[in-house]
Amino acid sequence: MESTSPAGFQFQSNELHSMKVINFRSSYIFDDRRSAVFEMCNTKVNAAVYGSREICTLFSSKQGSRHRTNQFGGLTLKAMPEQKDITVTNRSRDNRTPHVLTMAGSDSGAGAGIQADLKTCAACGVYCSTVITAVTAQNTHGVQDVSILSAESVAAQLKSILSDMHVDVVKTGMLPSPVMVKILHDNLKQFPVQALVVDPVMVSTSGHVLAGPSILDTFKQDLLPMADIVTPNIKEASVLLDGLQLQTLDDMRLAAKSLHDMGPRNVLVKGGDLPSSDAVDIFFNGKDFYELRSSRIQSRNTHGTGCTMASCIAAELAKGSSMLSAVKVAKRYVETALKYSKDINIGNGPQGPFDHTLKLLRKTSSRLQPFDPSDLFLYAVTDSGMNKKWGHSITDAVKAAIEGGATIVQLREKDAETGEFLEAAKACLEICRSHNIPLLINDRVDIAMACDADGVHVGQSDMPVNKVRALLGPEKIIGVSCKTPEHALKAWADGADYIGSGGVFPTNTKANNRTIGLDGLKAVCVASKLPVVAIGGINLSNARSVMELGVENLKGVAVVSALFDRDCVESETRKLHALLTETVTYNR
Ligand SMILES: Cc1ncc(COP(=O)(O)OP(=O)(O)O)c(N)n1
Ligand SMILES: Cc1ncsc1CCOP(=O)(O)O
Numbered sequence: 001m002e003s004t005s006p007a008g009f010q011f012q013s014n015e016l017h018s019m020k021v022i023n024f025r026s027s028y029i030f031d032d033r034r035s036a037v038f039e040m041c042n043t044k045v046n047a048a049v050y051g052s053r054e055i056c057t058l059f060s061s062k063q064g065s066r067h068r069t070n071q072f073g074g075l076t077l078k079a080m081p082e083q084k085d086i087t088v089t090n091r092s093r094d095n096r097t098p099h100v101l102t103m104a105g106s107d108s109g110a111g112a113g114i115q116a117d118l119k120t121c122a123a124c125g126v127y128c129s130t131v132i133t134a135v136t137a138q139n140t141h142g143v144q145d146v147s148i149l150s151a152e153s154v155a156a157q158l159k160s161i162l163s164d165m166h167v168d169v170v171k172t173g174m175l176p177s178p179v180m181v182k183i184l185h186d187n188l189k190q191f192p193v194q195a196l197v198v199d200p201v202m203v204s205t206s207g208h209v210l211a212g213p214s215i216l217d218t219f220k221q222d223l224l225p226m227a228d229i230v231t232p233n234i235k236e237a238s239v240l241l242d243g244l245q246l247q248t249l250d251d252m253r254l255a256a257k258s259l260h261d262m263g264p265r266n267v268l269v270k271g272g273d274l275p276s277s278d279a280v281d282i283f284f285n286g287k288d289f290y291e292l293r294s295s296r297i298q299s300r301n302t303h304g305t306g307c308t309m310a311s312c313i314a315a316e317l318a319k320g321s322s323m324l325s326a327v328k329v330a331k332r333y334v335e336t337a338l339k340y341s342k343d344i345n346i347g348n349g350p351q352g353p354f355d356h357t358l359k360l361l362r363k364t365s366s367r368l369q370p371f372d373p374s375d376l377f378l379y380a381v382t383d384s385g386m387n388k389k390w391g392h393s394i395t396d397a398v399k400a401a402i403e404g405g406a407t408i409v410q411l412r413e414k415d416a417e418t419g420e421f422l423e424a425a426k427a428c429l430e431i432c433r434s435h436n437i438p439l440l441i442n443d444r445v446d447i448a449m450a451c452d453a454d455g456v457h458v459g460q461s462d463m464p465v466n467k468v469r470a471l472l473g474p475e476k477i478i479g480v481s482c483k484t485p486e487h488a489l490k491a492w493a494d495g496a497d498y499i500g501s502g503g504v505f506p507t508n509t510k511a512n513n514r515t516i517g518l519d520g521l522k523a524v525c526v527a528s529k530l531p532v533v534a535i536g537g538i539n540l541s542n543a544r545s546v547m548e549l550g551v552e553n554l555k556g557v558a559v560v561s562a563l564f565d566r567d568c569v570e571s572e573t574r575k576l577h578a579l580l581t582e583t584v585t586y587n588r
């Protein structure tokens with residue numbers, strides 16, 4: 001008997017005569033890996049189906065009963081006969097954080113093992129808990145020491161996590177003794193998860209044996225049959241297949257098929273060690289072979305790629321990807337991270353770690369100081385129309401403003417094409433960095449991210465500050481335009497660093513911009529918990545009146561035309577700087 005849900009989800013319910021779909025709350029596309037939360041008679045039930053060989057895990061949290069059943073073809077739910085009605089809801093509706101548990105060895109050099117898994121999951125936006133099987137003393141020269149943890153400790157760690165937290169995917173790395181596989185098996189029976197990713201770590205890249213011959217049989221007989229995917233490299237595939245030599249892609253296909261026959265539902269044989277121009281992996285799901293190619297990155301910094309690949313697959317599965325997409329994303333992630341890490345310099349040995357966060361290199365060229373409110377003193381805001389009018393290139397204009405005394409620069413290029421804007425931003429950033437002056441981008445968060453500018457200035461109708469903060473991270477400078485005390489309080493709550501308030505005086509530079517006057521500026525400054533820079537129609541003749549408002553939060557003036565709608569940007573900036581300095585000295 002077959003029953004079809006309103007959204008077209010098909011149950012082969014020959015074993016489940018009493019189960020009926022009464023409500024499909026949101027459509028859920030089931031491809032080769034499927035998961036959903038079911039509610040049966042008001043009882044929450046997790047169901048996961050994944051792999052080419054359909055596996056259905058039913059877990060009734062209320063009644064504490066669990067069923068796990070393997071079937072070929074179609075989703076077959078074996079459930080408790082008394083269950084009558086079933087409601088299917090999209091997994092994402094229950095708002096759980098995707099969670100990978102890694103069971104692996106610690107690498108003191110932090111390029112591989114537990115440390116690589118934590119960094120990869122963090123980079124993928126997935127929570128990662130850890131069960132440590134061994135502690136290795138390891139660096140870029142190799143492995144100097146291995147301490148294997150006791151079976152009791154490993155069992156206690158696993159139970160501690162699985163009995164408390166909802167884990168989506170378990171990923172294994174270094175399992176140095178057969179008893180650890182048994183502990184894993186027993187725990188997964190008691191606490192079923194959505195998928196098990198097995199990285200059959202046996203030998204370190206430096207040649208150190210991390211799982212001896214005694215465990216080989218356990219891997220083959222007990223671990224592989226439990227796995228939803230196993231991810232050996234050429235050497236590991238060869239060891240698992242009794243020394244089979246793998247030299248070609250056809251050999252890798254054969255190996256993938258033979259490994260699949262040992263029980264894992266999917267196999268990824270990684271060909272990075274083969275001497276081809278591309279790095280080619282073979283993925284086999286029991287039915288089809290896929291050749292996954294990426295460019296070969298020439299780098300010493302490749303330590304930990306295996307752990308990273310497996311953790312990224314686990315993380316993507318935890319987020320809800322199908323197995324094939326998870327593998328493809330993981331391959332692209334490793335390739336990108338290797339490219340970013342080509343030139344990082346950690347350790348003196350032959351094999352270095354790479355950068356999972358893709359940030360270590362860029363960090364070194366970023367400004368190191370945090371935002372200093374006194375940077376708002378003389379804020380130069382560019383205008384492409386004015387530069388064109390006076391025949392100034394943007395780089396010449398920025399250089400001149402800095403040499404005249406500008407303390408911060410904002411690129412406000414309203415008419416620029418994206419590519420042109422980015423090139424200009426990169427060139428101006430070089431100038432600003434060489435003078436240690438922060439460079440902000442007006443409106444365009446994408447440009448700021450692409451050139452690693454020091455921050456962004458947004459208006460009330462641009463991207464909201466909290467979203468900008470989420471994209472740029474805690475270190476970048478975010479300014480926001482505020483005309484009212486309410487705007488000012490929200491800017492602070494949303495995570496801005498400073499406020500631009502105006503237009504203080506009428507201006508031709510920004511069309512349809514309401515003038516708030518000196519009183520409006522003062523009200524914003526008094527209410528604000530953030531430093532304020534005044535903007536709008538400010539020039540040599542009125543800057544003094546702004547600074548003489550005498551409110552503590554007011555740190556300076558932001559100016560467009562009075563600097564850039566001039567023949568000599570440098571001397572105009574110099575004059576304004578002198579005037580501002582005078583007002584500050586005078587008011588002290
Ligand atoms: C320092 C500073 N303050 C205010 C503004 C105005 O920004 P916004 O309101 O987004 O208007 P546009 O500049 O985008 O037209 C600013 N740019 N800088
Ligand atoms: C961008 C902006 N935001 C409020 S007023 C203004 C224009 C400032 O330009 P100017 O200094 O030429 O008046």
Ligand SMILES: [Mg+2]
Pocket residue numbers: 442443457458459462
């Ligand atoms: Mg704007």
